[in-house]
Amino acid sequence: MPPVSSTASATLAAKAGSVPVGPLPGDHPPVRIGRIGVLLMNLGTPEGTDYWSMRRYLKEFLSDRRVIEINRLLWWPILNLVILTTRPGRKGKDYASIWNRERDESPLKTITRAQSDALAALVEDPRICVDWAMRYGKPAVEDRLKALVAQGCDRILLVPLYPQYAGATSATACDQAFRALMKMRWQPSIRVSPPYHDDPAYIDALCAKMLADLAKLDFEPEVVLASFHGVPKAYLIKGDPYHCHCVKTYRLMREKLGWSAEKFQMSFQSRFGAAEWLKPYTDETIKALAAKGVKRMAILAPGFSADCLETLEELNVENREYFIHAGGEQYAYLPCLNAEEEGMKVIRTVVERELQGWQ
Incomplete structure (x- = not known):
């Protein structure tokens, strides 16, 4: 049997859950590598149904140039002087009518978390870490990418949960992830799952x-x-x-x-x-x-x-x-597919296909 390379040793260590990368100067903690991250990404949600929570969410959403392509000089006064004055109250009432009061969150957040938890239970490779994020609101894409990297994920699959591709959904979710990557000295390798509208x-x-x-x-x-x-x-x-x-x-x-x-x-x-x-x-x-x-x-x-x-x-x-x-x-x-059995079959199929070559 040929000697095991340092790379292979790191991979084997990753499976065991600990991958220090050599001695580092000072008190710097060991860097973890060798794991694979899967980040499910959905649109977003306000943190509450009150006026200011709705206003913050709508401002972030409607300020996105992928969503609203109107000239900024025209759009800024419309957004800030009209829409963000009147719309938060109306939309807050709509959200209140469907709000998950037990968890104090929107159903979209409840369901996306459940999808992430269900996928984590379905994957068999111990190296895979599954997480979830929202393009607008919390949990933020940047925060969850950092969390995956901290767990040793040097390869991350981004999974926009939009079956049909659109610039205002799939693309802006990836934009947010790429903005986070721009701040990282050591970027993980990234894949993006394609739309699955005809899968x-x-x-x-x-x-x-x-x-x-x-x-x-x-x-x-x-x-x-x-x-x-x-x-x-x-x-x-x-x-x-x-x-x-x-x-x-x-x-x-x-x-x-x-x-x-x-x-x-x-x-x-x-x-x-x-x-x-x-x-x-x-x-x-x-x-x-x-x-x-x-x-x-x-x-x-x-x-x-x-x-x-x-x-x-x-x-x-x-x-x-x-x-x-x-x-x-x-x-x-x-109802939508949500985190039910049929829906999880779809997400699992997409993820397993896109992870080929990484496992």
């Missing part, structure tokens, strides 16, 4: 979860609507692939289900401002369905990996009211 594991999970949830209803929907988060149409024209990814997810789901385009429809929600966004709009679609005589419908959000304000309040409450007021009778919101 068979994802399509299978969506369809299986949806059919299981539909089977629990006490009525049969005439229409099932797949609602994706919207973005300004201008982003599509500039080259953002998000619209194409959403349409492909919808098409693959419909093909697997064998449903007609009338039975299974798609739309885009959460538009903000006066500019044209991706169409058809979810709220207008729901009102039109009821106006045409549809009495029973169900809605799901395939583009969200975890339930959040846009699903639990916007889809389950606000759009339910639109349907009922327009003449509909029975309406069901079908």
Whole structure:
């Protein structure tokens, strides 16, 4: 057997959980290496539902140039003098209606933590450390990257939990991670998991979860609507692939289900401002369905990996009211994959595939 190299020795030591890197001057603690980090990243959440917590969160979110591409000279007064004066109160009430009071946090934070914990329980390699972070709010991406490095992770896989790529989601999450890396003298090696909008594991999970949830209803929907988060149409024209990814997810789901385009429809929600966004709009679609005589419908959000304000309040409450007021009778919101078995199969599949060659 050939002698074990110093690199191999470090790797073996890493498996044992301790990897000091030679003698260091002074009182400097030993540096740990040889472990692999997996950082799940989601959008973000306010720390509370009060005005100032909401204002801090909205300011960070709406100041992101990836999210709002309007000229800064025009956007600054609109944001600071109008939106951040009026919107925190309204959005705070919406968050309060879905708030996890037991943990005093938003459902998105609760679910993302649960996804991280579930993935950590599923991985078999003791060298792998799983953590989670939010692009906006806490836990901060920079803080969690530092924590992984401190545990000896010299290789880190970033996993943006957005099935469909968009500059305003996947890209800005990576931007935040790269900004943190710019401050590090010794950077870990980085991989970024790609979007998984057409991954068979994802399509299978969506369809299986949806059919299981539909089977629990006490009525049969005439229409099932797949609602994706919207973005300004201008982003599509500039080259953002998000619209194409959403349409492909919808098409693959419909093909697997064998449903007609009338039975299974798609739309885009959460538009903000006066500019044209991706169409058809979810709220207008729901009102039109009821106006045409549809009495029973169900809605799901395939583009969200975890339930959040846009699903639990916007889809389950606000759009339910639109349907009922327009003449509909029975309406069901079908939850996201979250940290349930089907959802964790997807995340595990993505992570295991992207870690190949590192394990």
